[in-house]
Amino acid sequence: MENFRFKALKGMDKDLYKALSMLEDICKKHDDVRLKLELDYKLAKKDAPDKSPEENKDEFTCWDGDKLVGYLGIDDFGGRTIEVNGMVHPEYRRRGIFKELYSLVKKEWEKRSSDSMLLLTDSKSSAGKSFIKTTDSLYDHTEYEMILSDSLFEKAKGASKGLMLREACNDDALEIARQNSIYFGEELSDQKLLNIEVEKKRGFHVYMALLEGIIVGKVHLHLINGEGGIFGLGIIPEYRGKGLGRELLLLSVEKLKEFHANHIYLQVDAENDTALGLYQSCGFKENYSMEYYKLKKER
Known part of the structure; x- marks a missing residue:
């Protein structure tokens, strides 16, 4: 792995929100796909925190210096299943970043009481589907946004x-x-x-x-x-x-x-x-x- 810094964070703050929004715009324009990152909801949670365990981490990031180049986030809505979605900057792909982020997320999931983890990808995302094929996950369902x-x-x-x-x-x-x-x-x-x-x-x-x-x-x-x-x-x-x-x-x-x-x-x-x-x-x-x-x- 190159000199990338990986950080696992409990919650969202305004600086991370801004960096993630910029990275999301870059990825959406490059790939012409949608992401379900729930950034606004996560930022709102900062001002109205829940009672989730303090040790739980939901935001997994990769940095090249001060530049955010990769992200994988957990959405936990309180049931038995967590949802996971993320992205890597187009110029930093095929360098093992997403694989490492996914490894960190799996370790976090193993510590939790959640029985299932859902990996999300836009139906048009060839990169998302290709990565999911490297996991042991099985197709569950498709949702339309209307x-x-x-x-x-x-x-x-x-x-x-x-x-x-x-x-x-x-x-x-x-x-x-x-x-x-x-x-x-x-x-x-x-x-x-x-x-x-x-x-x-x-x-x-x-x-x-x-x-x-x-x-x-x-x-x-x-x-x-x-x-x-x-x-x-x-x-x-x-x-x-x-x-x-x-x-x-x-x-x-x-x-x-x-x-x-x-x-x-x-x-x-x-x-x-x-x-x-x-x-x-x-x-x-x-x-x-x-x-x-x-x-x-x-x-």
């Missing part, structure tokens, strides 16, 4: 079915976890209950969906730097088939517009035809696709 077309959204509006949004509070944390277990197959016991106030400081706004005063679903809205994301949207099974999922999505878009979001997006499993159809009918269009490859720990 972006809102304002003109299509205006055409999608319809008569209200009476659904209302109520901002969540910490007393809703268990109900949110229960619904996550329904929508995403997450075991209730594996979930870390959300601290709603902390999430709000990080740019996440959680809303409960109510019909005649009864909680029938939920949605998580993320807003930062004018970009609005829709996550964790769902209607509980006994209230499905009534058009409430569509209304919840439309209300979520309206709420983000109230927050002055000028770009609204969401992510969906490429094989979820029902959700894809719903999102398309409300004015969302496919932007790019991200592939996920899974590693599981040997027990």
Whole structure:
């Protein structure tokens, strides 16, 4: 290995954020691909820290002097799986940097309670796919990022079915976890209950969906730097088939517009035809696709 310096850091700060943003722009322009680094979310976590163990490291960097030339980051959302995505400066590739970063990330993962690790790559990234082939990971799924077309959204509006949004509070944390277990197959016991106030400081706004005063679903809205994301949207099974999922999505878009979001997006499993159809009918269009490859720990 050349005279590169590798650093493992617990969290994001403004200097690292700036260096990573510059490197991301270089890689995106060179490769014409997207990355899912969650830099804004990670920077927001600095001002609203969670209770993760102090020894946990999430940011793995490689430096040539004062120049950031490689990065691999861990996203840990509190479940049994972590997500990993990164990049290497185009002029520094094929020099073992990503291999070394990946080795450091694997050692970190082995120390954690997470059972699985997902490696992410843009579906168009030949470099990303080539590296993943050198690991023991197996293809898991593909997600589309979809972006809102304002003109299509205006055409999608319809008569209200009476659904209302109520901002969540910490007393809703268990109900949110229960619904996550329904929508995403997450075991209730594996979930870390959300601290709603902390999430709000990080740019996440959680809303409960109510019909005649009864909680029938939920949605998580993320807003930062004018970009609005829709996550964790769902209607509980006994209230499905009534058009409430569509209304919840439309209300979520309206709420983000109230927050002055000028770009609204969401992510969906490429094989979820029902959700894809719903999102398309409300004015969302496919932007790019991200592939996920899974590693599981040997027990």
